[in-house]
Amino acid sequence: MSSNTSLDTAxxxxxxxxxxxxxxxxxxxxxxxxxxxEKNQLLLAMADALVAATPQILQQNQLDMQxxxxxxxAEAMQDRLLLTSERIxxxxxAVRQIASLPDPxxxxxxxxxxxxxxxxxxxxxxxxxxxxxxxxxxxVTADAGAxxxxxxxxxxxxxGREALNSSLAIxxxxxxxxxxxxxxxxxxxxxxxxDRDVLLQLLQQEQYVDLVxxxxxxxxxxxxxxxxxIPVIQHYKGICHLFVDKAADFDKALALLLNGKTQRPGVCNxxxxxxxxxxxxxxxxxxxxxxxxxxxxxxxxxxxxxxHLPTAQAAAADQFDTEYLRLAMSVKVVDSFAAxxxxxxxxxxGHTEVICTQDISRAQRFIKQINSAVVMVNASSRFSDGGExxxxxxxxxxxxxxxxxxxxxxxxxxxxxxxxxGDGQVRA
Amino acid sequence: MSSNTSLDTAxxxxxxxxxxxxxxxxxxxxxxxxxxxEKNQLLLAMADALVAATPQILQQNQLDMQxxxxxxxAEAMQDRLLLTSERIxxxxxAVRQIASLPDPxxxxxxxxxxxxxxxxxxxxxxxxxxxxxxxxxxxVTADAGAxxxxxxxxxxxxxGREALNSSLAIxxxxxxxxxxxxxxxxxxxxxxxxDRDVLLQLLQQEQYVDLVxxxxxxxxxxxxxxxxxIPVIQHYKGICHLFVDKAADFDKALALLLNGKTQRPGVCNxxxxxxxxxxxxxxxxxxxxxxxxxxxxxxxxxxxxxxHLPTAQAAAADQFDTEYLRLAMSVKVVDSFAAxxxxxxxxxxGHTEVICTQDISRAQRFIKQINSAVVMVNASSRFSDGGExxxxxxxxxxxxxxxxxxxxxxxxxxxxxxxxxGDGQVRA
Numbered sequence: 001m002s003s004n005t006s007l008d009t010a011x012x013x014x015x016x017x018x019x020x021x022x023x024x025x026x027x028x029x030x031x032x033x034x035x036x037x038e039k040n041q042l043l044l045a046m047a048d049a050l051v052a053a054t055p056q057i058l059q060q061n062q063l064d065m066q067x068x069x070x071x072x073x074a075e076a077m078q079d080r081l082l083l084t085s086e087r088i089x090x091x092x093x094a095v096r097q098i099a100s101l102p103d104p105x106x107x108x109x110x111x112x113x114x115x116x117x118x119x120x121x122x123x124x125x126x127x128x129x130x131x132x133x134x135x136x137x138x139x140v141t142a143d144a145g146a147x148x149x150x151x152x153x154x155x156x157x158x159x160g161r162e163a164l165n166s167s168l169a170i171x172x173x174x175x176x177x178x179x180x181x182x183x184x185x186x187x188x189x190x191x192x193x194x195d196r197d198v199l200l201q202l203l204q205q206e207q208y209v210d211l212v213x214x215x216x217x218x219x220x221x222x223x224x225x226x227x228x229x230i231p232v233i234q235h236y237k238g239i240c241h242l243f244v245d246k247a248a249d250f251d252k253a254l255a256l257l258l259n260g261k262t263q264r265p266g267v268c269n270x271x272x273x274x275x276x277x278x279x280x281x282x283x284x285x286x287x288x289x290x291x292x293x294x295x296x297x298x299x300x301x302x303x304x305x306x307x308h309l310p311t312a313q314a315a316a317a318d319q320f321d322t323e324y325l326r327l328a329m330s331v332k333v334v335d336s337f338a339a340x341x342x343x344x345x346x347x348x349x350g351h352t353e354v355i356c357t358q359d360i361s362r363a364q365r366f367i368k369q370i371n372s373a374v375v376m377v378n379a380s381s382r383f384s385d386g387g388e389x390x391x392x393x394x395x396x397x398x399x400x401x402x403x404x405x406x407x408x409x410x411x412x413x414x415x416x417x418x419x420x421x422g423d424g425q426v427r428a
Numbered sequence: 429m430s431s432n433t434s435l436d437t438a439x440x441x442x443x444x445x446x447x448x449x450x451x452x453x454x455x456x457x458x459x460x461x462x463x464x465x466e467k468n469q470l471l472l473a474m475a476d477a478l479v480a481a482t483p484q485i486l487q488q489n490q491l492d493m494q495x496x497x498x499x500x501x502a503e504a505m506q507d508r509l510l511l512t513s514e515r516i517x518x519x520x521x522a523v524r525q526i527a528s529l530p531d532p533x534x535x536x537x538x539x540x541x542x543x544x545x546x547x548x549x550x551x552x553x554x555x556x557x558x559x560x561x562x563x564x565x566x567x568v569t570a571d572a573g574a575x576x577x578x579x580x581x582x583x584x585x586x587x588g589r590e591a592l593n594s595s596l597a598i599x600x601x602x603x604x605x606x607x608x609x610x611x612x613x614x615x616x617x618x619x620x621x622x623d624r625d626v627l628l629q630l631l632q633q634e635q636y637v638d639l640v641x642x643x644x645x646x647x648x649x650x651x652x653x654x655x656x657x658i659p660v661i662q663h664y665k666g667i668c669h670l671f672v673d674k675a676a677d678f679d680k681a682l683a684l685l686l687n688g689k690t691q692r693p694g695v696c697n698x699x700x701x702x703x704x705x706x707x708x709x710x711x712x713x714x715x716x717x718x719x720x721x722x723x724x725x726x727x728x729x730x731x732x733x734x735x736h737l738p739t740a741q742a743a744a745a746d747q748f749d750t751e752y753l754r755l756a757m758s759v760k761v762v763d764s765f766a767a768x769x770x771x772x773x774x775x776x777x778g779h780t781e782v783i784c785t786q787d788i789s790r791a792q793r794f795i796k797q798i799n800s801a802v803v804m805v806n807a808s809s810r811f812s813d814g815g816e817x818x819x820x821x822x823x824x825x826x827x828x829x830x831x832x833x834x835x836x837x838x839x840x841x842x843x844x845x846x847x848x849x850g851d852g853q854v855r856a
Contacts, residue, residue, distance in 0.1 A: 033797060112818070114817075120817050120818055231659060231830045249852065252851075255852055259854035259855055263854070367847050368461065368534075372845065374845065375847050376847075377848070379849070379850025379853050380853065383546060383848060384846075389542070389548050389848070400659075401638055402555070402639060402659045402830065402831045406845060416833060417801055419802075419804075420811060421806070422806045422811075424677065424679070426684060426688075426808040427808050
């Protein structure tokens with residue numbers, strides 16, 4: 001985010017955030033009334049249009065890449081920023097996939113009569129206007145646009161400034177499809193001024209915007225939460241635990257450990273902490289240590305684990321609150337099931353926790369006692385995302401319990417109203 | 429709320445809000461693990477204990493009543509404040525009723541296998557710690573305490589200062605039952621210092637409190653929303669509309685009109701605005717006007733209605749945004765179904781809207797197009813509360829779409845976590 005405040009302020013005064021939000025609100029009314037077939041038709045047309053516009057999108061992406069090189073952006077960030085024909089193809093495929101998902105809007109549940117004969121039920125409806133705040137990932141522009149459209153919401157996209165040209169190019173394609181189908185193009189808009197002051201203004205538009213979803217690093221999410229008058233989906237970090245119980249199958253435990261830690265260490269559902277029941281510490285820890293070492297995982301361990309882990313370093317005081325996001329891991333021996341639960345309660349980020357055990361009673365207790373967003377028995381923490389859990393696609397993840405908890409799919413972009421069908425009944 | 433800031437600050441420094449919230453958080457872990465039978469046993473014991481403690485509660489209530497008289501509190505407020513043996517009986521009956529409701533905690537839905545064999549489902553869990561901010565109504569202390577307990581949440585109750593002695597007396601009874609059953613008494617606590625600074629401190633405890641539910645006037649709710657770092661359930665006002673369509677049955681329309689406006693005009697689900705389709709204005713409006721006049725309802729009407737309503741006054745510019753909360757009503761003729769929807773969209777508070785029509789297509793369109801929290805066909809707006817809609821009991825009502833929308837029962841005090849049961853699966 002820019003620290004050049006005087007420039008930001010100048011830009012902010014020339015761009016009318018309120019008008020953008022008002023237009024989105026108006027568009028949201030049209031979207032809320034659209035049927036599933038109509039929305040799918042739009043999405044499929046958008047997928048085709050994205051592929052057809054490949055040259056124009058790549059041209060704008062080139063501008064972003066040139067700036068990225070000039071500004072010496074980190075290579076990993078440059079890679080996320082880069083679009084290719086193949087990446088635009090998979091972006092279009094993701095939009096088609098969203099078209100294929102069932103539409104939650106209009107679903108009615110629990111319609112049942114009350115004693116006086118009125119029928120009461122709940123009907124799922126869109127939230128209205130979503131603001132999506134993310135980093136320099138042009139693919140999120142298409143993805144989030146499609147998810148919001150499918151769920152009947154208007155969306156205001158505010159991506160990282162490094163990807164602005166690419167995002168605007170993608171949004172232009174989506175808007176052209178909207179206009180061609182007589183849909184208000186404000187249904188999907190990109191904030192064209194990526195300055196902090198404009199973002200701050202956006203976060204004040206509680207009258208027009210129903211929900212803010214920030215996606216990115218902890219700093220971004222905290223900035224958005226601290227400055228928003230609109231409800232914010234919060235997801236600070238993922239400190240995921242694997243508890244290897246005394247009744248664990250060691251082969252499964254080692255597979256879950258390696259997959260959770262090493263398959264993709266830089267993401268939030270990777271493991272950060274291994275807890276081992278004291279009864280099996282002397283047999284399991286040497287196996288775990290060797291397996292982790294073979295994958296070049298640094299180990300920071302509690303005093304009791306150290307004797308079983310020749311390559312480990314002693315864990316510092318804050319080690320068990322660390323999200324490494326790399327090939328490193330904390331290890332601790334716990335005296336009991338209760339001690340494992342207590343450790344997780346104290347250090348968990350509320351994301352995902354796993355128990356490895358063959359004991360059904362202890363598995364049930366873990367599921368009951370741990371209230372993180374995703375609680376697993378004998379499965380890899382890496383399954384903790386929308387696609388793997390069957391949501392089809394994911395708009396974000398929430399680790400706070402309000403409105404949504406865990407990976408968020410289409411249903412998380414909706415709410416339920418009550419519907420009442422009577423025949424003239426009045427209250428006595 | 430007190431404006432004596434220096435006194436408030438002094439009180440705030442001597443009372444440790446953070447410790448209270450921490451204790452509530454600890455108690456919430458115990459509550460989350462309690463089964464339905466155990467919670468019901470507690471609730472039934474609490475109901476008995478409240479009745480048994482009638483003399484002590486009435487004694488403390490007398491102190492509040494003496495202060496109320498000394499401070500010349502309005503009679504309506506004095507009436508809400510007053511407890512009697514009968515009122516304590518019905519308070520206990522409400523607690524027993526909550527014991528009889530099904531416990532949402534632990535319910536599992538959509539448990540289904542993914543292609544790789546892991547089973548994925550959602551399990552309902554308590555939110556954690558609820559802060560309830562309300563006015564001088566001692567009955568809310570027992571009611572909210574019981575609802576939070578049944579849903580497995582700890583609750584911090586902060587009622588109006590006028591009812592503080594009564595609330596503390598009631599909470600003491602509930603806490604004695606908790607202690608007698610080896611449950612942490614911090615599960616239900618009353619903030620003993622009713623000062624604004626202490627409330628402000630409470631609203632900053634996002635680390636320990638999961639949700640704030642304010643119940644009361646618009647000023648209280650706005651103060652809480654503006655000053656809270658914790659998510660707040662919002663419900664500002666109820667401007668409920670009755671649209672009498674051209675296809676309406678006039679007998680039903682008149683019954684809904686009178687019941688909605690006059691059965692209890694001071695509550696949020698009472699009607700404030702009558703919209704009448706132009707095609708029936710000259711036949712229906714004289715009947716409506718006479719019926720309202722017979723019940724002494726003041727009428728503020730649009731220019732076109734005036735000719736049909738001899739007793740009406742011309743509506744001022746802001747009349748259609750007014751929540752009267754008394755025997756007064758706005759009336760407007762609309763040219764079409766679409767005009768009725770547009771008027772509601774512009775002036776609705778998102779609470780409850782009613783259409784009176786015999787035309788099934790127009791009824792369906794109204795249900796689809798109006799996205800207030802409760803949308804009704806041929807039923808009185810007065811049914812828009814938790815009890816009437818079948819929730820059993822109500823902790824509040826939300827007119828913002830996040831987390832909960834409409835009357836909130838036990839389920840609104842919970843969220844869902846994902847549960848995953850595997851047999852050693854890892855991600856490819």
